[in-house]
Amino acid sequence: MKLQSRIPEILGIRYPVVQGAMSWMTDAAFVAAVSNAGGLGMLGPHAGQTANPTSNEEVIERMRAEIRKVKSLTGKPFAVPVMISENPALIVPMRDLIIEERVPVVLINVVLDADLFRAFKDAGIKIIYRALNPTVESAREAERLGADVVVATGFDEGGTLPDKEIGTFAVTTHIAQAVGIPVMSAGGIADLAGVRACFALGAEGVYIGTAFLATHENRMAANVKQMLVDCSADDLLLFRTHPAYYRSLPTELAKKMYEISENGGSRDETAKLMQGTVGMRKGMLEGDLAGGYISVGNGITQIKEIRSVQALIDDLMQDFAA
Ligand SMILES: Cc1cc2nc3c(=O)[nH]c(=O)nc-3n(C[C@H](O)[C@H](O)[C@H](O)COP(=O)(O)O)c2cc1C
Structure with missing residues (x-):
């Protein structure tokens, strides 16, 4: 082509x-x-x-x-x-x-x-x-x-x-x-x-x-790179927050934010847990699968x-x- x-x-x-x-x-x-x-x-x-x-x-x-x-x-x-x-x-x-x-x-x-x-x-x-x-x-x-x-x-x-x-x-x-x-x-x-x-x-x-x-x-953490390879778009958790939505691989924090969002919780609540991009730093740079989130697109499949x-x-x- x-x-x-x-x-x-x-x-x-x-x-x-x-x-x-x-x-x-x-x-x-x-x-x-x-x-x-x-x-x-x-x-x-x-x-x-x-x-x-x-x-x-x-x-x-x-x-x-x-x-x-x-x-x-x-x-x-x-x-x-x-x-x-x-x-x-x-x-x-x-x-x-x-x-x-x-x-x-x-x-x-x-x-x-x-x-x-x-x-x-x-x-x-x-x-x-x-x-x-x-x-x-x-x-x-x-x-x-x-x-x-x-x-x-x-x-x-x-x-x-x-x-x-x-x-x-x-x-x-x-x-x-x-x-x-x-x-x-x-x-x-x-x-x-x-x-x-x-x-x-x-x-x-x-x-x-x-x-x-x-x-x-x-520079993404090695354990997160491996997770990226092992997961597909089906594993991603989408949640409401500010300004609109984020999606993450299923870390402990992401599961919490997803549940809040699914149960009609407020966007302020998920935004507070995300701590802006601090949660991204923890999850993606430091490889902290408990306290961080991993923001990626649907192309991971x-x-x-x-x-x-x-x-x-x-x-x-x-x-x-x-
Ligand atoms: C971890 C992560 C952080 C991002 N941070 C920013 C940012 O700070 N500023 C920005 O303009 N776009 C940001 N983006 C969006 C990207 O520049 C780009 O538009 C997006 O990744 C394209 O979609 P894809 O991830 O499916 O390839 C970010 C994307 C990812 C995955």
Whole structure:
């Protein structure tokens, strides 16, 4: 099969595959490995860290150090999200950091702000736009403001889930028909068939989180990597929380949150137990299957082994190999 995409040329990469930001689960070595393998690596919140920061300044300086590490490990493009915390006060310092450090690609994952888009455009930085709740209107507005690529994220994804339970197939089709810029699909994509399916629906690339966790270079705890291989989407527990839903592999904490949610408990209650992404750090980074949760997408059924980042990308992108 021969697939076409404008994305490699636009972003300066070999293959139209982006490794999405993942709280706690990225670091410079992993991100550089993705970029060196021909995809686009992306740092995420708490990249390279094992403990929460104590100030906004520390967030920025930690991220600056991690960006510099990536640059020392690869000459290839990589990306950084402009919103790495729910704290809106960090958006401007993150914008300035990304521009100062000449990060090649930015993920705009915040409100559609014309000045923010303009600042990155003026600095020659490529823009990927990804809404948490993808709509035709926001995709069109991002295109108008100058986004280079837009991500259509379905409810099958890992991480913070969209408010509406619309799967990756429906979202991709809807958004690909609405904009002229290339669309990447996100949510549940973990094998070659998934990549081909997204392209059949009009996508020109794939934006993947979970499948990249199942690689040697990812910093996820070894026991959790094994759990990822052993489980299927059928094992995932979906629960209501803030802002909408999360899903997790069946840890003790996840079972508790699932039960609260199933029995009509409040979203405040599950949110309190999650402790924001602290529960993710415990579960995924520290491998604490009692006190943490493991946020992954529905694509885990397709994950059968732990591979190198290169082997994963070569497998997913075989239709693009020269
Ligand atoms: C553990 C985990 C943490 C995530 N954290 C973030 C985040 O901090 N910011 C963000 O924009 N997206 C985050 N995401 C979403 C991913 O960037 C991406 O959209 C998603 O993983 C795609 O779906 P998939 O996991 O099914 O491939 C996270 C995903 C996972 C699995």
